[in-house]
Amino acid sequence: MPSTDDGGGGFLPFISAGFGWIYFTLWSLSFYPQALLNFRRRSTTGTTVDFPWLNVLGFSAYSASNIALYYSPAVRRQYAARNSRLTPTVQFNDVVFALHGLVLSAITASQYLVGGSLWRFPRTTHHHHSNVNPGARPSRLALGLTAGAFVGVGATALLVLGARSGGRDVDPVVDWCDLDVVYALGYVKIAVTLVKYTPQLLTNIRNQSTEGWSIWQILLDITGGLLSIAQQGIDSYLQHDWSGITSNPVKFGLGQISIFFDLLFILQHYVLYRKKGVDGTETERLLPPGEERRLD
Secondary structure (H helix, E strand, O other): OOOOOOOOOOHHHHHHHHHHHHHHHHHHHOOHHHHHHHHHHOOOOOOOOHHHHHHHHHHHHHHHHHHHHHHOHHHHHHHHHHOOOOOOOOOHHHHHHHHHHHHHHHHHHHHHHOOOOOOOOOOEEEOOEEEOOHHHOOOHHHHHHHHHHHHHHHHHHHHHHHHOHHHOOOOOOOOOOHHHHHHHHHHHHHHHHHHOOHHHHHHHHHHOOOOOOOHHHHHHHHHHHHHHHHHHHHHHHHOOOOHHHHOOHHHHHHHHHHHHHHHHHHHHHHHHOOOEOOOOOEOOOOOOOOOOOOOO
């Protein structure tokens, strides 16, 4: 068993707390670069709405889940009944982070969905015909996942209502209850995390460019992710308990998946599609406006 004496008089706990605040800040800031870049360019060409659309879906589910786990006495009692009287680990900053992510994702999505009317972005033109950027419409993948999320959460809610039929008492340990709806919302967030990067990754490949896609959101996200993993490792070491990682491999694995996709975007931006001109600036390699290809 490793010693808790880190030789720094509480140095590791201090580092852990610092990492926590830093990655929270970086992840919060990561929502801004794409919206600011779209606004500065007055265009969303080169990107698709799928990423912010799915983020709206994911953070809606995440916000609802966190709010229920933090504020609902009934959900907290049900959680304790199923988890050896433990209380949910959701904190107030988790609620704020989720709501902040939802608002910023909705703002970014609006730049695609109503960019012309709300943001006054000019319409792209091709062959003398007005043509909205194809990426401004959600793909079938995004719409299908959205529909599936509503069906899944709705079906769970119906099962909960069915368990309460007849006025009988519900045992949260064995019966369907409100907590299961919260878990269903959590699964929506997991599903979104698994697929939300793919549409933009493929768009970059088809355009042979990352023009229009903000690399800063990726750099902030991956730095925050690495610090989060480091904090988790430090805390597990100090507690002589690695169950925070081993008991929740899905959550840990999703973090690795996000970092994996971040690395792919970094590879695209700085290696695969980096083309320098004589003046050292990145040469634009977008397809002509209106020619960006969609997943569907």
